[in-house]
Amino acid sequence: MHINVLTLFPQMVEDALSYGVIGKAIEQGLVTVKCINPRDFAENKHQRVDDKPFGGGPGMVMMYDPLFRALRSIGQTAETGPVLCMSPQGDTLCQHHCNEWAQLPQITLVCGRYEGIDQRFIEAHVDQEISIGDYVISGGEMAACVVIDATIRQLAGVLGDSESAETDSFMTGQLGMPQYTRSELLGQSGVPAVLLSGHHQAIDSWRQEQAKQLTQHRRPDLLEGTSEGH
Numbered sequence: 001m002h003i004n005v006l007t008l009f010p011q012m013v014e015d016a017l018s019y020g021v022i023g024k025a026i027e028q029g030l031v032t033v034k035c036i037n038p039r040d041f042a043e044n045k046h047q048r049v050d051d052k053p054f055g056g057g058p059g060m061v062m063m064y065d066p067l068f069r070a071l072r073s074i075g076q077t078a079e080t081g082p083v084l085c086m087s088p089q090g091d092t093l094c095q096h097h098c099n100e101w102a103q104l105p106q107i108t109l110v111c112g113r114y115e116g117i118d119q120r121f122i123e124a125h126v127d128q129e130i131s132i133g134d135y136v137i138s139g140g141e142m143a144a145c146v147v148i149d150a151t152i153r154q155l156a157g158v159l160g161d162s163e164s165a166e167t168d169s170f171m172t173g174q175l176g177m178p179q180y181t182r183s184e185l186l187g188q189s190g191v192p193a194v195l196l197s198g199h200h201q202a203i204d205s206w207r208q209e210q211a212k213q214l215t216q217h218r219r220p221d222l223l224e225g226t227s228e229g230h
């Protein structure tokens with residue numbers, strides 16, 4: 001899979017994706033990530049990428065031209081995969097989005113800054129606006145990294161234990177289960193006895209029941225299939 005990221009802060013994205021399983025997946029070539037800086041495509045004297053909003057108001061807006069040229073430079077077309085723009089005004093990111101994107105050969109993410117992006121770029125070149133939640137952060141880079149991480153996790157060979165994504169929260173329409181491990185300070189105190197029993201079938205049933213109860217208690221919408229992700 002190949003992921004393009006249009007960003008004014010490529011280093012921020014590259015650094016964030018250099019850790020853990022995601023860093024390893026990139027190193028191993030299971031996925032390639034290319035950052036394109038719209039500033040490199042600003043043809044004006046001071047390489048400006050932002051300007052005052054028409055109609056007045058606070059802040060600056062990312063200009064159409066550098067973004068368009070950056071997108072054109074990577075040969076983006078409808079056939080090469082969707083263009084996703086990070087925006088608090090977009091559809092709320094869900095696991096099912098990432099599962100679908102992980103099936104594609106390429107996606108392109110656009111990171112906004114300032115007060116956002118000229119609406120004409122969004123209307124002409126963006127397939128879907130994606131929000132990571134009902135709050136505003138200062139730029140699309142961290143949102144893009146959330147999308148990229150959650151998508152790369154779904155690619156074959158990325159997670160060492162092939163089962164570990166299957167039991168993740170949201171993968172089976174419910175939350176994950178509680179986990180316990182060795183502690184010198186606590187010993188086995190507080191660990192449910194079944195997990196120490198060695199009975200794999202009993203352990204599986206206990207885990208499934210725990211996941212179900214937790215979901216019923218915290219996210220009944222997932223069981224009813226009424227959450228945005230379903």
Ligand SMILES: C[S@@+](CC[C@H](N)C(=O)[O-])C[C@H]1O[C@@H](n2cnc3c(N)ncnc32)[C@H](O)[C@@H]1O
Nearest residue numbers: 086087088112115116131132136137139140143
């Ligand atoms: C300061 S925000 C602009 C917010 C915009 N003025 C608004 O009220 O909708 C700058 C950029 O950060 C990104 N961003 C901020 N919050 C986000 C969120 N919840 N999800 C995804 N991207 C977000 C977007 O790319 C946005 O263009």
